Amino acid sequence: MSDTDGKKPLGLGGAPRSGQVKQSFSHGRTKSVVVETKRKRVVVPTPAKPGAPGAGAASSGSGFGDPSKRPAGITDAEMERRLAALRAAKAREAEDAARRAEEERQREEDRARRREEIEAKEREDRERAEALRLKAEEEERAAKAEAAAKIAAAEARRAEVLGTRSRSTMPAPKPAERPAKADAAAPAAPAATEEARGPAGAKPGLSPRKTDREKDDRSDRSAKRGADDGRRSGKLTLSDALSGESGRQRSLAAMKRKQEKARAKALGLGHKAEKQSRDVQLPETIVVSELANRMAERAADVVKALMKMGMMVTMNQAIDADTAELVIEEFGHKAVRVSDADVEQVIDTVEDKSEDLQPRPPIVTIMGHVDHGKTSLLDALRKTSVATGEAGGITQHIGAYQVKTPNGQLVTFLDTPGHAAFTSMRSRGAQVTDIVILVVAADDAVMPQTVEAINHAKAAKVPMIVAINKIDKHEANPTKVRTDLLQHEVVVEAMSGDVQDVEVSAKTGLGLDDLLEAIALQAEVLELQANPNRAASGAVIEAKLDVGRGPVATVLVQNGTLRKGDIFVVGEQWGKVRALINDKGETITEAGPSVPVEVLGLSGTPSAGDTLNVVETEAQAREIADYRIKTAKDKRAAAGAATTLEQLMAKAKADQSVAELPILIKADVQGSAEAIVQAMEKIGNEEVRVRVLHSGVGAITDTDVGLAEASKAPIIGFNVRANASARQSANQKGVEIRYYSIIYDLVDDIKAAASGLLKAEVREHFIGYAKILEVFKVSGVGKVAGCLVTEGVARRSAGVRLLRDNVVIHEGTLKTLKRFKDEVKEVISGQECGMAFENYEDVRQGDVIEIFEREEVQRTLD
Template sequence: MSDNNDGKKPLGVRGGGAGGRSGNVKQSFSHGRTKNVVVETKRKRVVTPKPGAAKSGGANPKLGDPSKRPAGITDAEMERRLKALQAAKAREAEEQAAREAEEQRRAEERERRRAEIEAKEREEREREEAAKKKAEEEERARLEAEKAEAAAKKAAADAKKAAPKAAPKAAEAPAAPAAGGDDRGPARGAPTKTGIATPRKKEREDDAGRRGKGRDDSRRGGKLTLNQALTGGEGGRQKSLAAMKRKQERLRQKAMGNQEREKIVRDVQLPETIVVSELANRMAERVADVVKELMKMGMMVTQNQTIDADTAELIIEEFGHKVVRVSDADVEDVITQIEDSEEELEGRPPVITIMGHVDHGKTSLLDAIRNANVTAGEAGGITQHIGAYQVTTDSGAVLTFLDTPGHAAFTSMRSRGAQVTDIVVLVVAADDSVMPQTIEAISHAKAAGVPMIVAINKCDKPAADPMKVRTELLQHEVVVEAMSGEVQDIEVSAKTGAGLDSLLEAIALQAEILELKANPGRAAEGAVIEAKLDVGRGPVATVLIQKGTLKRGDIFVVGEQWGKVRALINDKGERVDEAAPSVPVEVLGLNGTPEAGDVLNVVATEAQAREIAEYRENAAKEKRAAAGAATTLEQLMAKAKADQNVSELPILVKADVQGSAEAIVQAMEKIGNDEVRVRVLHSGVGAITESDIGLAEASGAPVFGFNVRANAPARNSANQKGVEIRYYSVIYDLVDDVKAAASGLLSAEIRENFIGYSEIKEVFKVTGIGKVAGCLVTEGVARRSAGVRLLRDNVVIHEGTLKTLKRFKDEVKEVISGQECGMAFENYDDIRPGDVIEIFEREEVERTL
C-alpha cells in the first residue's frame, strides 16, 4: 500500500480511522440561509528523509523534523509553505468572522422588519376594532334611545288608561309599602298570593319582550348600509337639493300670485347665414325650442347646421324678437369718414410727383434738389421703384417729392404717383422732346385732376431745343406760359443746377394757390406708395400720410393685411415716433406684404383690424375665383378649344418690391400672340425660397429674380431638381429674355422657293422602276432633293418627291435649263406627255415676337 501511494496516507473522517482529522464548516447562502457541512482533511504526513539528506548544522525547530518531510523539500520551501498555510488560516478566520457579522446583521434586520410589520398590523387591528366598537356603541345607543322612547309612550298610554279605574280603589286600598318590602306588605311588582302580576311586573315583561324583538330585528337586518343611515332605516329616499329648490320656487311663485315673467324682446343681428345654435344663443332661447320650430316649418335640421337669413328671420319673428340684418361688409363700418371742421385744419406740405419719359433726368433733377446722389445706386441708371423724399428749401418751405419710373412697364406706378399727389412736375428732355411715356404722364396728370409744372431739363446740352418741346406739348393740350397758357414751364439743368431755384419757387407758388390743409389730430389715413419684404425687418410698406397723424403703437389695416406700428422710419433712415400729413415713412409691423396703392386706416382694436383684413381677403378670393371661372359650359369648351392651339411659357417672378413685381407681371401679359403666351404662375416679393423651387419644378418653369437672390436651401433644391434661376437688375433685360424664350415656342415659318420648271415630252416604261418621264428643263434647274408638283392644264395633280433623276444613263443631282433628263415620281405613275413639273425647295424661317 505504501508503494502505491508513495508514502501518502489516505483521507479520513473524524472517528473514521486512527489519526483521521475533520471539521464542520458553516456555508452561507443568499437570503440569510446557512448550512453546516463536514469537511475531510488530509492526515499529517510523516516524511522519512533519505540517508545523508540532512545538512550539517542544527535543524530549525519551527520547520519540524527534517527526517519526516517529503523527499526534495528544502528548509526555504518548507518555510514558504508554512507561511502560506498560516496566511490561509488567518484569511479563513477573517472571512468566518465577516460571515458571522453579516449573518448577525441580516438577522437583526429581519427581526426589525418583522417587528415593524407586526406593529403596523397591530395598529391596523386596533384601529378596526376601535371603529367597530364605536359603530356598535352608536347602534346600541340608537336602539336604547328608540326603546326608551317607545317605553315612555307606552307608559304614558297605560297610565292614561289606568287612571279612571285606580281612582275608586285608591280610597279603599291601604298605603303602599316601602320599596324593598318589609312586614308592612309585599314590594311593588312582587307576586301576590293569587299569582296575578302587578303593573310594574307587567311593564318589565313588556320591556323585555320589546328588547328581544329589537334584538331579533337587528340581528336579521345584518350590517348597517349607507342608504339606511341616510334614510333613518325607514327604506325611503330623501328629496334632492334640486327638488327642494323647485319646491321653494313654486312656493315663491304662489306667494306672488303666479305672475308670469315678462318676455324680453331682443334685437337679433342676422348675417346672411347663421348656425341654429348661434341663432338660439342670440335670441336667448333654448336650442330645442328653435329646432322644434324649424321642424314645424318642415326643415329637419340639427343645432350645428346652417340656415339662410330669410328662414332665420321667420324664426326670430316667431319668438317675438326684432331682426337686425347685417352683412359681412359691415365690418368696414368702423372705418368712418370724418368730415374735418375748418378750425381743426392746419397747413401741410405739398406732395410733388416727378413724372416723364425714361432717361429724361427725373431722378438727377431730384438729386440736384436734395443734394444727394441716388442715380449712382440704381441698376442701369434707370429708376425702377417709387422714391419718396422730403426737402426743405432755403426759404424754409417743406416739400414732399415722389420719384416715379419712366419705363413703359411702370404704368401702374405712375398712375399711383399721380393719384396721391398735389402737383405734377413733368420732366421733358430738351434734346429728346416729347416721348411716349411723356404723353402717358400727361394723361395720368389730367385723369388725377392735379396742376402740372413743366420742367424742360438738359438745357445745358448743345442739341437742346426748349422751344421744340413747348411746341410739341401743344399737340397734347398742354399750353405753357411761354405760349400764352396757364401751365408753368421752367428751363432747368440737373447737371449745372441752373433753374432749380425757379422750379422750387414755381412749386411753392402753386402750393400756396392750392391752400393745402389737413387735420393732424384725427386717426391716420394714408396711401401705400411701395411695399417690400425685408429679410431682417419683415414686411415693410412706404406710406404717404394724407390725413391725421400715424403714431408708434397704432393698430391699422391696409388692404388685406393688418398690423401694429412697431417703428416708423423717415426718408433719411431715422426712427421717428409719429408721422404728420404729407410725410412719407416706412412702416414696420405688418403681418404680410400689402399691395402698392392700398389705403392705410387706423382702427381701435386688433380684433377689428383682423376682422376687416379677413373679410377683404375672402372677398378678393371670391372675386378672383369668379373672374377665372367660365360662366357656361359653352364658354368653358370654347376656352379649352382656344387654349389647345396655344403654347404657354410658364414663369415664376420674385421681385424686391411690390411695384416692380406688378410691373413685370403686366409686361409679361403683353408678350405673346395667338400661338404663344407667357403665363406667370406666381409673383411675389422677397427672396426666392424652396417652395418657389418646388412650384417651378412641378410646372417646368424657370424662376426670374428681380433684384433678389435665392437662399441657400433654394439654391441646393434648384441644383438637385434642375430648375433654372435667372437674376436680373434691369427690367429691359428681363423682358427681352422672356420674349426670346417665348419666340422659341413659335412654329417656324415655311417658305417655298421655286427653282425651276420642266415639260414632259415622252413617257417610257422601265422594268423595275415603272413609268419614267422624258423631260426638258425649260426654266431654272431640276434637283433630285427638291420637292415637285405635277401640273396638268395648270392644275396641281400630285405633290411629292422625285424617285430618280437621270441624265442619259447616269443618276445626277441636278439638271440645268435647256437640257433633257429622265424623272420618276415616288409612288406615283399617272404621268402623261405635255404635263409640266414644278420644282421647288422649302426653307424654315424662325419667327420672333
C-alpha cells in the first residue's frame, strides 16, 4: 500500500503541481509525502445572460457585470453576493422613500385635521357669541316689556284709586270687567274728573268750594267706616283702650298686603316667588352663621356645602373670604368684596393739592454687609460716637438720625443692621426711604448682605448711591468693588453707568463732602415734597417697651405734622401723643415730614413696619384698633379652620418623628425680636426644629417664667434682663434664663442646643472574617462552631453576621468565644476558635461569620 493509502492528495484546488517530499522522524524513520503546489488562479467570470436576475444591476453602476471590469480574484458566488447586497440596498432605499412619503402624508393629514378643528372651534365660538347676543337682546326686550307692564299696572292702580273716591254713587264693576292693563284703565279718569267738579250747578273748570270738599270727604270717610266695621273711628283715648271697645286693629301694611294679594289673584298672577339673588358683602373673614344670615339661607345648608368641599367646620367657626365666595356662588348669590372696614374710612386718604406741597428733607437709608462701616460712616457724618456703644460693634436695630449738611440742608438717615437675621428690618428701611446708600468696604468684596441690600433697593424702586468705604486702607481696591457690582446689574458712573459712586473713609473723613453733595444732587432730581398742613401719617421704624416710659415707638413722619396731644392709631394699638423726642434726646412739640421722633403715649407696643395715622377722636381710634385686633384673630382662626382632616392627620404623622426645642424670646425692641424669631425658624431639619412659644418686648417677668416652667423651655433675653421677682421665681422653679447682646452668639448657642436633639449616626467598621470548619454540640451550651479566623480579628464584644452563600442569615452577638478551653476576648487572624451565637443555633459547616463593630457619631446642624 502506498503512503497515500488511496486517498486524494491534499490540495488547494485549481491546477496543482505534484511532487514528493521526504520527511524524517525520530529513531531514523523516514516517509515520503506527496505534496502539491497551487498556482494563483485567475478567475474569468462568464457574462450574465440577459434574462438572468441581477443582469441589469450588474451591467450598471460599478461595472461588476462586465468581465473585463471585474476585479481580479472575484468568484461568481462573491459577485452574486455583492449584487444581492446592492439590490437589497436599493430595496431599502425604496422602502425608506416610501416610508418618508407615508410620514409626510400623515403629517399633512394631521395639519389638515388640526386646521379643521381650529376652524370648527372658531365657528362654534362665533355661534356661541351670536347666541349670547340674541339671548341678551331677548332678555332686554323682555325687561322692557316687563317694565312697560309694571308701568301699565301702576297706571291702572292709580286710575282705580282715583275712580273709587265716590264709590257709593257709582255701580261697582264686575270682576270680569275690571281692566288688567293700564290701557283699559283710561275710562276711569273721566269719572274721577266728573267727581271733582263738585255739586250740581257748579261751573265747569272751577274747583268746588272748601265746605263742599270737606262735606264730600266726611261722607267718604263715614261710608268707608260703614263698609268696614272693624276699623277704628275717631281718636284712640285711654278710656277706649282700657275698655277694649276699639279692639285690636290691623295695621295699614297688613291691609295693603291683603289688597295686593287680592289684586294679584284677580289678575292671575298668584304664583310662588322665585329665589332672589342677593349681593352678599364679604369681608376678609366671616363666621359661617353670619354668612348664612347674609345669604338668607339655613346655616345647616351652608355647613353641609362646606363639608362637601372637604372642610369640617361648625356654624360658629370663621372661614376665609375665598372659601366664602365659593359658597356664595354655589347658592346662586353674588359676592361683593368689601375693604378692611367702614371704621377705617375715617383715616384721611385725600390726595394733596399741588399748591399745598412744600419741599421736605430726603430720607436716606444706609445699607450694606455687616462690618463694612455703615454706622461708622454715619457716625462721621453726625460727629458723634455710636458704633463704640454697640454690642460687638454691630448694629442690632434701626437707628434714625437727622443731619444738617454744610449748605444748611437737612438729611434724615436710617442705619440698618447688616446681619443676615435682620432681613425684614432692611426691607422696612428700603420701603420708607427716598435714597439708598450702599456701603461696600474697599478692602472686601460684594458680600451676601450687600446683594440682599441691592435687591431691596431694586424692589423698592429707589435710586442708589454706592459709597466705597475704608479707602484709606493699604489693601483697598475700589476697582474690584466696581467690577463685582457689575455682576448684580449695578453699573457705577466710573464704569459709564448711571449709579453714583463715591470713595469715602469714615476714619479720616475723606470724601464725606462728596457723599453729601451726591445726596443733595439726587434729592434735587427727585423733587421731594409733602404737605405739612394735614393730619400726620408715618411709619414705625422701631418699637420697644421702656420700663420708665412704657411703650415707645420710633416713627418717621412721612406726611403732615405730628403734634403733642394728637390722637392716633398704629397697627392694632392706639394712643395719644404724650411726648415727642427727637434723635438728640430733646423734647419737641411737633414733627414735620421726614422727621424721626420717639412717640410716647401708646396703649401697647406696635409692630415694626406699622403705619401711624392721626384721627379726630379717641372713640374712632379705639374702634379702629379693636376692629384690627378682631380681624387678625379671625384671620388666624380661619387659617386653622381651613385645614382639612387629611392635612391634620398627615401633619400629626410627620410631627411624631420631629424633636422640638421650645424657647421663649424677650428682646429690647420689636425689630430685634422679629429678627430673632425668623432666625430661629430657619434652624433645624426634618428631624429637629426650634419652636418659639412666645416672643415679646421688654423685661422678663413672672408670666414668662411661669410659661417657661409649664413648657420646660429656656428663656432667651436679648439686651433685656429679668426683674428681681422673675429671677427669684426662676431660681425656685429651675427655669434657665440666658442673656445675649450679640445675635451671632444667640444663633450659635441655639443651633448647638438643637444639634443635641439629633439622633447619633451609627457607623459600622468591619474587623474580620471567620470560616466554620466543624459544628459541635456541647451539653449546656448548645451548638458551638469551630472556626478559623481568616481575616482581621474576632472580638467577644463585637457584632456578628452569619453568611451562607454570601446571604445574611442571622445578625446578633456572640455568646461565647473560646480558644481551646479558655474564654478569650479576641482571636487574631490565622488562629482557630470556638464561637456560639446568642439565641441562635442554626449554624452549618462552611458558613462564614462576619465580625464588625458599631460607632455612634454625634451629628450637628449645618
